[in-house]
Amino acid sequence: MIPLLIFLSSLATSIASEDLFRTQWIRSLHKDNQKNKAFWFTGSGDDPDLELKATISAFNAKENFDSNNHAQCLYPGRRMLIERHLGTKLFPHSKCPDYDQWIHRLNPQGVSVVFAGNYPDNPGSLFGHTFLKFNTAGAAGSNLLDYALNFSADVRDEIGFLYALKGLSGGYFGWFSLDPYFMKVNEYNEGEGRDIWEYETTLGPEEARLILSHVWELRQRAQFKYYFLSENCSSFILNLLDFARPEWNLQTQMPWYVIPLETVKVLHHRSDRVRKTTYRPSVRLRAQHAFTQLSFQEQTGVKRILDSKDGLTDETDPKTLKVAAMQIAAIHSRKDGSLPQALVEKEEDVLLRLSELSSESLLKNNELPSPHDGHDITQVSIGAVHDERTAFLLGYRPGVHDLNDYATGYLPYSELSILDSSLRVDHKNLEFQKIDFLSMTLLRPWTVNEKEWSWGAKVSYQGNSQLFAKNADQFLGEALLGMASVTQDSLLLGFLAGTYISAGELNLDQSLGLMAQTHLIWNEDTWKSVNGMKFYQDLNHTQTDSYQLVPYSNLAFHDGPNLDYQAKFVWPVYTPGLHRTPAQLTVEIEYHF
Amino acid sequence: MKKLFVTLAVALLSTGAFAQDKSSGCGAGWQVTKSMTTSGSSTRSLTNATFSQGLAMTSGTSGCAKHDIVMQEKQKIHYVESNLVPLRREVAMGEGERINALASIWGCQNADSLAPSLKRNYRRVFYKKNPSEVVKGLDALLAGCSLNV
Numbered sequence: 195m196i197p198l199l200i201f202l203s204s205l206a207t208s209i210a211s212e213d214l215f216r217t218q219w220i221r222s223l224h225k226d227n228q229k230n231k232a233f234w235f236t237g238s239g240d241d242p243d244l245e246l247k248a249t250i251s252a253f254n255a256k257e258n259f260d261s262n263n264h265a266q267c268l269y270p271g272r273r274m275l276i277e278r279h280l281g282t283k284l285f286p287h288s289k290c291p292d293y294d295q296w297i298h299r300l301n302p303q304g305v306s307v308v309f310a311g312n313y314p315d316n317p318g319s320l321f322g323h324t325f326l327k328f329n330t331a332g333a334a335g336s337n338l339l340d341y342a343l344n345f346s347a348d349v350r351d352e353i354g355f356l357y358a359l360k361g362l363s364g365g366y367f368g369w370f371s372l373d374p375y376f377m378k379v380n381e382y383n384e385g386e387g388r389d390i391w392e393y394e395t396t397l398g399p400e401e402a403r404l405i406l407s408h409v410w411e412l413r414q415r416a417q418f419k420y421y422f423l424s425e426n427c428s429s430f431i432l433n434l435l436d437f438a439r440p441e442w443n444l445q446t447q448m449p450w451y452v453i454p455l456e457t458v459k460v461l462h463h464r465s466d467r468v469r470k471t472t473y474r475p476s477v478r479l480r481a482q483h484a485f486t487q488l489s490f491q492e493q494t495g496v497k498r499i500l501d502s503k504d505g506l507t508d509e510t511d512p513k514t515l516k517v518a519a520m521q522i523a524a525i526h527s528r529k530d531g532s533l534p535q536a537l538v539e540k541e542e543d544v545l546l547r548l549s550e551l552s553s554e555s556l557l558k559n560n561e562l563p564s565p566h567d568g569h570d571i572t573q574v575s576i577g578a579v580h581d582e583r584t585a586f587l588l589g590y591r592p593g594v595h596d597l598n599d600y601a602t603g604y605l606p607y608s609e610l611s612i613l614d615s616s617l618r619v620d621h622k623n624l625e626f627q628k629i630d631f632l633s634m635t636l637l638r639p640w641t642v643n644e645k646e647w648s649w650g651a652k653v654s655y656q657g658n659s660q661l662f663a664k665n666a667d668q669f670l671g672e673a674l675l676g677m678a679s680v681t682q683d684s685l686l687l688g689f690l691a692g693t694y695i696s697a698g699e700l701n702l703d704q705s706l707g708l709m710a711q712t713h714l715i716w717n718e719d720t721w722k723s724v725n726g727m728k729f730y731q732d733l734n735h736t737q738t739d740s741y742q743l744v745p746y747s748n749l750a751f752h753d754g755p756n757l758d759y760q761a762k763f764v765w766p767v768y769t770p771g772l773h774r775t776p777a778q779l780t781v782e783i784e785y786h787f
Numbered sequence: 788m789k790k791l792f793v794t795l796a797v798a799l800l801s802t803g804a805f806a807q808d809k810s811s812g813c814g815a816g817w818q819v820t821k822s823m824t825t826s827g828s829s830t831r832s833l834t835n836a837t838f839s840q841g842l843a844m845t846s847g848t849s850g851c852a853k854h855d856i857v858m859q860e861k862q863k864i865h866y867v868e869s870n871l872v873p874l875r876r877e878v879a880m881g882e883g884e885r886i887n888a889l890a891s892i893w894g895c896q897n898a899d900s901l902a903p904s905l906k907r908n909y910r911r912v913f914y915k916k917n918p919s920e921v922v923k924g925l926d927a928l929l930a931g932c933s934l935n936v
Contacts, residue, residue, distance in 0.1 A: 299856050336887035341856065374857060376888065377869055383871055477873075519876055526872065542915055549909030553881065570821035 202651030207673075214459060215279035217440040219246060221433075221465040222271060222408060226314035227425060230417035253285040260289040267293050268415065278400075300341055302328040302402035304394060304625055305438075307431060309458045309565055310382040311389040311476075322447065322565060323382075324428045324454040327375055327392065328402055337392075338376040343409060345370055345430040349418035366541075368430065370413055379474065387478035387527040391564055393461055393612070394470040408437060428457040442467065449572070453564050453593070455603075462566040471564065481524035486518045491627040496521060499544065503536075510551030519544050534606055561635060566605020569755035570591065570786040577782030579618065579627070581775075587615035587627060587782060597635060597724050598760060599786075600752045607637035607678070607686055609650075618657065626657040626667075637688045639680040648688055650674040650711065660766050660775045661730065662697055662705060668698040670704045674711055688713035694730060724748040741769040756786040863925070866892055868918040874911045875921075881906040893925060895932035904928070 204605030225239030233239075237250035249272050250506065252265035266273050273471065298677060306327040325344040337598035339703045347366040377524035382388040397405075412418075429452040431442040447460050461467045469747060475483070483491065484677040495514035500521060509515055522541045526533060533541070591614040595604045614630040635650040652672045676690030691710045698704070716723040746764045765777040804911050811936065857865045870885050877883025889905075890898035905912070905928075912924035 296856060300857075334893070338884060338888040341892060372856065374865075374869070375867070377883070380869060380873065489822045516880055519879065523873070523876060545875060546910060546914050549879040549881075549906050549913075 213280050214440060216242075218275055218279075218437060219272075221437045221440065221534065223441050224412075224416065224418075224433075227418055228416050229419060230415060233415040243447055246276075250284050251289075251732045257287075262290060262292045264288045266290065269411045270297075271411045273405065273560070274407050274594065275456060276406055278477070279406075293407075296410070297403065297406060299327060301330055302341075302404060302406055303331055303399050304329040305397040305402045305405065305435075306340075306459055306620070307393045307395060307435075309391045309454060309456065310378075311565065312608070322458075323325055324453045324457055325378065326405075326431055326434065327378075328406060335655050338374070338379060340375040342371070342373050342375045342378045343370060343406075344378075344425050345398070347426075359684055363505035364419040364425075366420045368425070383474055383476045384523065387476045387524070388475050389479060391458070391473040391566075392472040392474070393468045394460060394472070395435070395461065396467060396469050397435070397704055405434050405438050408434070412518060418639070424451050426452060428452045428454045432457055432460075447747065449592075449660070451592075453571065454569065457569065459570070463747045471566075473564070476527070478524045478527050480522040481517070484520050488513065493519070499540070502540075509550065510547070512548060512551040515544055515548045515551070516553055519548060522554065565603045567755065568594075569600045571787050573599075573614075573784055574783040575616070575782045577780060579778060579780045581778040583620060585620035587618060587624075587780065589614070589782070591615065591786070595713065596633070598722060598748050598750045599758065599784075600755045603753060606717075607635075607680075607688075607715060609633060626655065628654060628656050630654040637678040637686060637715075639686075640677040641679075648678045648690060649677050650692075651698055657697070659696070660744075660778075662732065666698050668696050670694065670696045672709060674709065676711075678713065686713060686715040686717070686718045687716040688715075689708070705732050705734065706731075708733045720752050720754070722750045724750070728773040760784060800927075835916045846923055850857055862892055864918060864924050867921050867925070871921065876911075878913060889925070890932075893929045893932050894931055901929075 209592045220242050223234065223242060223245060226737070228239065231237050234245055235252055236244045239245065249269065250264070252271075253273065253276075258264040261267070266285070266288040270290065270293050271425060273287075280670070306329060308327050310323045310325075314324055320668075322379040323340050327337070327339045328343065330340050333375075345368055348369045379390065382390055409490055418430075429445065429448070430450065432452065435444055437443050445458070451642040462471070485496065488496065492511065492514045495509055495511060496518045497520040499509055499514070513596065519541065522533075522537060522544065525537065560616050571593045573591040573780075574586070575591075577589070579585055579587050591672045593612045594610045596609045596611045596614070596742060597607065601607075611630055612634065614628075616623050616627040618627040631653045633652040633654065634652075637648040638646040640646060640648075649675070650672070652670070654670050656668050656670055659670065660667055660671065661668060671692045672692065674692035675692035676688060676692075678686055678688035680686045689712050691708070693709060694705075694709045696705045710729045713726050713727040714723075727746070729741065730744075731741045744764060744766045746762065748762045749762060750758045750760045760780075760782045762780040762782075763777065764780075766775045828858045866889065872884075874885045874889065877885050885901075886902050886905060887898045890896075895901050908924075908928055912928060913921060916924065
């Protein structure tokens with residue numbers, strides 16, 4: 195440490211600059227997570243002072259000067275840092291044909307963090323995805339020609355369990371890709387029906403250039419392990435932003451896992467970090483929205499075009515044709531880009547006819563609530579439960595969102611709850627009420643235009659489980675598939691059917707069977723009512739009752755996104771007439787942070 | 788310990804979810820890029836490989852991400868090929884951001900007047916045309932643009 199300071203004090207232009215350089219230099223070395231020893235001239239990132247000396251000495255090499263293989267061209271980020279803070283006299287500046295051309299073409303003016311919303315077809319993306327966009331001096335009125343920098347795991351062929359396990363435990367390497375932004379917009383907006391939010395940061399041209407030049411040197415020699423939860427696309431973005439603007443210290447504001455949604459929040463919550471937010475609704479959402487703006491007659495026209503078997507109908511209303519074209523685009527996004535030939539031809543004909551008619555602009559989309567407006571993900575709760583006896587409840591859930599939470603910013607009627615746990619405390623006992631290891635639900639409206647399944651899955655441990663009145667600890671697994679419908683007043687009705695398995699200490703606790711679940715969800719800004727009924731039918735006849743009904747009702751009042759007051763009522767019912775379990779009433783206060 | 792526990796639990800429970808992942812990007816931090824997206828692989832040959840050359844040797848990522856900044860001389864075909872479907876929709880509708888970007892690539896100063904002119908010429912330039920035919924059509928239609936630059 196001290197030698198570096200002494201060394202620098204003779205070079206740095208000011209103390210402030212020296213501190214800044216020191217932080218940036220250390221961060222540029224990625225001591226903790228970079229795996230390739232060749233990335234450091236000294237073979238490790240442990241001694242930044244030695245590494246600095248070695249770097250400067252390599253930069254002075256005569257060999258390869260002015261060619262792509264010179265150390266300066268392999269480490270343009272380090273070079274930029276040194277030249278900026280320590281002056282340009284330490285080594286002659288080498289030309290780097292490839293790098294120079296690359297950075298000249300990119301000519302970055304600023305940096306945006308881009309958030310792609312959840313992808314309903316993949317529960318893994320309930321958190322969204324983030325990448326960086328380098329704002330080039332591109333086309334007027336469009337940023338599609340900007341460049342997107344993506345950090346992701348290098349996965350080729352692995353599937354299933356091994357893939358998940360490897361990804362979570364660092365079995366993959368991360369890699370960077372740089373693409374024109376329009377490719378990302380097409381991929382998410384058009385291809386996957388995901389909404390995009392752009393957060394333009396306050397980073398300027400020089401900081402943008404510093405990040406890119408650093409990424410160049412990472413691409414040359416560095417190697418990073420990719421952990422799905424902790425060292426992922428989003429943590430790397432924070433890493434790069436912290437490198438360019440050390441005082442933000444974004445990474446230190448994260449727990450050990452980093453999820454994309456949170457990175458957006460940590461940026462957005464400070465006005466000195468984000469200059470502007472831009473929203474790009476997906477083609478699916480635009481089509482949906484445009485369709486609802488039409489009169490009944492026009493809607494019928496759209497359906498006629500979509501349903502017609504032999505070519506185009508005689509439709510001549512531009513608005514109807516326009517919305518039909520958008521509906522076809524929305525179908526594109528569900529079919530992974532491959533459309534049946536007949537639909538492709540229909541699209542061509544609709545567009546041709548549209549091009550020959552003059553048409554006015556469609557109404558603009560209402561903006562969706564942004565991801566940064568959603569509740570935070572970690573939840574603690576305190577409350578009381580009353581059934582056979584009364585006890586206090588203490589709850590903790592590391593992530594992320596359940597059906598009762600404030601819905602804004604999350605996929606509507608979705609749930610991804612990890613390790614949702616609660617303790618039951620009374621004057622003699624302290625016991626687990628439950629641990630929901632994983633609970634996922636996605637309820638999607640099944641409509642004429644969008645035929646989408648709803649589903650749910652849950653694996654949990656229930657203390658004193660009331661399933662078939664066992665009153666014993668049980669593991670319970672459930673899997674359900676079904677349909678849902680949403681009315682205009684955001685009332686959701688759903689019906690799902692599936693199977694369950696339960697296991698406990700005693701043979702009698704084992705049960706395997708069929709189950710069904712209904713949902714009735716009423717969602718308003720300040721409150722939410724989630725009701726339903728679960729039905730279990732035992733198939734292996736180990737139970738005294740062959741079936742059980744569990745009606746429940748949950749009412750939550752939201753005081754802002756992060757604070758909820760909740761009351762829940764559950765009343766298990768067995769073979770008709772036998773109510774062996776008392777009803778259970780729970781009141782809770784939940785807080786998210 | 789906590790990490791290990793979560794790792795195992797999540798891995799066990801979400802196998803199916805991961806396996807179905809077709810999208811590109813890391814999503815939850817879980818969702819992972821499939822190395823070759825449809826548009827990526829078809830346009831790979833059109834883009835510079837310089838960015839990843841050194842890397843491929845050392846970090847085992849060869850085969851991925853050869854696409855980088857688009858070569859200047861391939862910019863038009865790359866743009867049209869990647870955007871053909873949404874672009875022709877915007878052209879037929881007579882408005883859209885992809886028309887602005889197109890204007891910039893073809894060196895047209897006035898994107899606003901471009902939209903109506905493209906719309907009028909939709910049949911000639913876009914109708915049942917492949918990307919290279921579209922580029923040719925645009926070159927002919929917008930020849931005046933590059934002269935103004």
